[in-house]
Amino acid sequence: MSKYALVGDVGGTNCRLALCALENGEISQAQTFSGLDYDSLEAAIRYYLDQQHQQVDAACIAIACPITGDWVAMTNHTWAFSIEEMKKSLGLSNLEVINDFTAVSMAVPMLEERDLLQFGGKKPQDGKPAVIYGAGTGLGVAHLIHADKRWLSLPGEGGHVDFAPNSEEEDIILEQLRIEMGHVSAERILSGPGLVNLYRAIVKSDRREPEKLEPKDVTKLALEDNLDCRRALSLFCVIMGRFGGNLALTMGTFGGVYIAGGIVPRFLEFFKASGFRAAFEDKGRFKDYLMDIPVYMITHDQPGLLGAGAYLRQSIGYTL
Numbered sequence: 001m002s003k004y005a006l007v008g009d010v011g012g013t014n015c016r017l018a019l020c021a022l023e024n025g026e027i028s029q030a031q032t033f034s035g036l037d038y039d040s041l042e043a044a045i046r047y048y049l050d051q052q053h054q055q056v057d058a059a060c061i062a063i064a065c066p067i068t069g070d071w072v073a074m075t076n077h078t079w080a081f082s083i084e085e086m087k088k089s090l091g092l093s094n095l096e097v098i099n100d101f102t103a104v105s106m107a108v109p110m111l112e113e114r115d116l117l118q119f120g121g122k123k124p125q126d127g128k129p130a131v132i133y134g135a136g137t138g139l140g141v142a143h144l145i146h147a148d149k150r151w152l153s154l155p156g157e158g159g160h161v162d163f164a165p166n167s168e169e170e171d172i173i174l175e176q177l178r179i180e181m182g183h184v185s186a187e188r189i190l191s192g193p194g195l196v197n198l199y200r201a202i203v204k205s206d207r208r209e210p211e212k213l214e215p216k217d218v219t220k221l222a223l224e225d226n227l228d229c230r231r232a233l234s235l236f237c238v239i240m241g242r243f244g245g246n247l248a249l250t251m252g253t254f255g256g257v258y259i260a261g262g263i264v265p266r267f268l269e270f271f272k273a274s275g276f277r278a279a280f281e282d283k284g285r286f287k288d289y290l291m292d293i294p295v296y297m298i299t300h301d302q303p304g305l306l307g308a309g310a311y312l313r314q315s316i317g318y319t320l
Helices: 041-052 083-090 100-110 168-181 192-205 215-223 227-251 264-272 276-281 284-291 303-315
Strands: 004-010 014-021 027-034 056-063 071-073 080-082 094-099 116-118 130-135 139-147 150-155 257-260 295-298
Touching (some): 041 056, 041 083, 080 083, 094 100, 100 295, 130 227, 150 303, 227 257, 227 276, 227 284
Parallel strands (some): 056 094
Antiparallel strands (some): 071 080, 116 295, 130 139, 139 150
16 A cells, blocks of 8 residues: 555535545645636546655545435535546545545544634543534534544534524524525525625615625624624624534534634634624523533644545554
8 A cells, every 4th residue: 555645625615635644644735726727526636646746546535515325416516426437537446535524523533732722611521422513615514423443423414404593683584594595504604605695684684785795705894893794793603603502412512512614713803702602502401511512613724634534544444
């Protein structure tokens, strides 16, 4: 077997590729490619490997969509492919394709203290389940358990559960978004496009016409004290807390709740001062149940690549 494996983290916007040292899981030579610049994932991989001049016969690609069989079609991108055909075409002996949040969850055992920022709660309990969720182009969710000396990620599509309002303001948001899109999932709010949806719903519910803003515009204007955008960003943080608390209740995640994704780090100081933690614990009779559960933000710059490497290494016999 070669010294390195290829690892990838493919989202709705960017494709990140790197080499993973099979001996210790170290990630190197990471590069980010725009998904718009290549007709297919295989084309991006070929371009990357041509630059590296390294023998690679195994790969693990984390991708932002459900993985239910050989055919993979991205939720927020046009790329689609057969796993088996890509494996043969690239000349690989082993190709693992996993959900992007499966990869992020598998990064958790590899993270060090410097890779985490804690938001309330106490210490994680050994042997207890953990959950990882995060907002980016979409909303990803995965649970993680440790059993028989192996880490097992429990993937799913938790970002597409119904949005559950818990205040009069959130009721109004839901009513407005339901008019626009029918079913309103959590992802319709807790994502980059969701932040814009929040802003638009706030303005429309006040019978005004919203501006055409991008997610980065909403964040920027919120930090500049634009009232509508600041209200949207505040709601985003609160709903992130409510959603995280729901996930913690579902599996008793005393091993910790971990936030990933590219959205929250853009307004970290705002997030720290927000109603996130209070909303996380706001579960009525079960508030005390949640108080000790720690919440962490993952600050490692490439958790998807780190986790893809961990998943591959464990699958071929390494102990994490």
